[in-house]
Amino acid sequence: MHSFRYRDGSLHCEDVELGALADAHGSPLYVYSAATIRDHYRRLDAALGELDHHIAYAVKANSNLAVLRLLAAEGADFDIVSGGELFRVTKAGGRAAGCTFAGVGKTREEIEYALREGIYCFNVESEAELRFIDRVAGELGERAPVAVRVNPNVDAGTHKYISTGKSENKFGVDFQDIEALYARAEAEMPNVALRGLQMHIGSQLTSVQPFVEAVEKVAPLAAGLKAKHGIEFFSIGGGIGIIYEDSLASGDRRWWEEGARGDARPLTVEEYASAVVPVLKPLDMKILFEPGRFIVGNAGVLISRVLYKKRGRAKTFAIVDAGMGDLIRPALYQGHHDIAPVKEPSGEAETVDIVGPICESGDFFAQDRVLPELAEGDLIALLSAGAYGFVMASNYNSRPFPAEVLVDGADAEVIRKRQSYDDLVAGEAV
Numbered sequence: 397m398h399s400f401r402y403r404d405g406s407l408h409c410e411d412v413e414l415g416a417l418a419d420a421h422g423s424p425l426y427v428y429s430a431a432t433i434r435d436h437y438r439r440l441d442a443a444l445g446e447l448d449h450h451i452a453y454a455v456k457a458n459s460n461l462a463v464l465r466l467l468a469a470e471g472a473d474f475d476i477v478s479g480g481e482l483f484r485v486t487k488a489g490g491r492a493a494g495c496t497f498a499g500v501g502k503t504r505e506e507i508e509y510a511l512r513e514g515i516y517c518f519n520v521e522s523e524a525e526l527r528f529i530d531r532v533a534g535e536l537g538e539r540a541p542v543a544v545r546v547n548p549n550v551d552a553g554t555h556k557y558i559s560t561g562k563s564e565n566k567f568g569v570d571f572q573d574i575e576a577l578y579a580r581a582e583a584e585m586p587n588v589a590l591r592g593l594q595m596h597i598g599s600q601l602t603s604v605q606p607f608v609e610a611v612e613k614v615a616p617l618a619a620g621l622k623a624k625h626g627i628e629f630f631s632i633g634g635g636i637g638i639i640y641e642d643s644l645a646s647g648d649r650r651w652w653e654e655g656a657r658g659d660a661r662p663l664t665v666e667e668y669a670s671a672v673v674p675v676l677k678p679l680d681m682k683i684l685f686e687p688g689r690f691i692v693g694n695a696g697v698l699i700s701r702v703l704y705k706k707r708g709r710a711k712t713f714a715i716v717d718a719g720m721g722d723l724i725r726p727a728l729y730q731g732h733h734d735i736a737p738v739k740e741p742s743g744e745a746e747t748v749d750i751v752g753p754i755c756e757s758g759d760f761f762a763q764d765r766v767l768p769e770l771a772e773g774d775l776i777a778l779l780s781a782g783a784y785g786f787v788m789a790s791n792y793n794s795r796p797f798p799a800e801v802l803v804d805g806a807d808a809e810v811i812r813k814r815q816s817y818d819d820l821v822a823g824e825a826v
């Protein structure tokens with residue numbers, strides 16, 4: 397479910413008109429729907445109902461404090477990958493004691509900070525890191541709760557940059573080496589407490605098959621580690637894919653793309669749950685899930701205004717005021733984002749490239765896309781931009797970060813101010 401739809405001739409987020417938000421707060425502008433975020437969290441939680449489960453929202457997908465606060469209020473825990481994310485979680489009112497800390501390169505400062513805050517578990521990605529955590533914990537007179545991330549060598553069938561569960565990826569410890577590593581930890585590392593086992597095979601998975609394959613392969617390992625070392629949880633990571641095509645709410649099929657697509661089908665949480673729960677339930681362990689994109693992806697859009705139209709010999713370009721610095725997914729992963737005019741279109745369609753102002757040929761949002769004819773000054777919405785959108789923004793070309801707004805019913809709050817030029821140079825010295 398999501399809450400972006402045309403009403404009275406213009407695109408709304410819940411009860412708020414997007415054009416009015418852009419007029420009030422400028423563009424480019426990220427807009428998120430609180431109702432959609434809550435709905436996705438609750439649907440996943442309900443689908444996993446019969447398992448002893450915890451949802452550790454992957455903060456990296458969208459780490460705005462207001463989004464974290466909203467999820468904490470729903471009862472979410474958090475999967476973090478840096479000291480900065482831990483800081484955000486606690487600042488937003490989330491529990492450090494519910495945080496799992498992933499990532500291949502944790503620093504001493506981050507490990508000490510997480511120990512001081514009392515996180516739930518470090519998800520460890522190598523033996524070297526495990527030994528280092530043992531040392532740091534020992535120096536602080538603490539015992540660090542740890543889980544090792546197993547790399548199950550399963551093909552997630554997703555873009556190679558967001559595929560993590562194959563032996564050639566930098567993530568986790570090879571499946572065959574896990575048992576020996578837990579034995580060494582037990583024997584040689586007195587300052588770690590073996591608390592769980594973790595895996596994550598990749599992101600934006602649109603088929604349930606790789607999840608099933610990985611869970612079936614790793615569940616017996618988890619059972620063995622529970623019997624031998626008394627681990628209490630098994631985290632199966634995140635990765636549930638969303639639809640990026642045909643992503644407007646049903647009933648709003650766009651006439652300008654009639655017949656072009658229409659077969660896009662999301663991986664539903666019910667489908668996901670009914671495939672993995674039967675394998676996980678017999679383990680009789682706490683099962684962790686680390687969804688990011690599923691919770692927030694379809695809950696956000698990036699609004700941008702057309703600055704210029706340019707008709708070249710080969711192509712027509714609509715140059716907009718958002719660029720790859722605001723949303724890098726098309727440039728980095730050839731990611732597709734549907735584009736919808738904010739004012740409901742009725743005229744002619746044309747084939748255009750939607751490009752940003754940044755001095756890079758990779759700065760585009762769409763190439764040869766059939767869209768309703770856009771005029772200078774028109775607003776567009778880049779859909780499904782709630783995950784890995786703002787969080788991956790950069791100031792390249794010295795362009796300030798856009799503002800972010802959270803809509804809840806008829807209410808709309810700025811949850812991050814647009815950066816000013818002073819913000820851009822803050823901390824620099826001549």
Ligand code: LLP
Nearest residue numbers: 454596599600634635636686687688689784
């Ligand atoms: N857990 C771990 C250990 C992860 O590395 C990730 C994502 C997640 C959970 C959450 O995965 P999700 O449910 O969101 O698929 N920037 C890329 C995605 C990078 C994902 C990195 N890890 C993109 O825009 O597609």
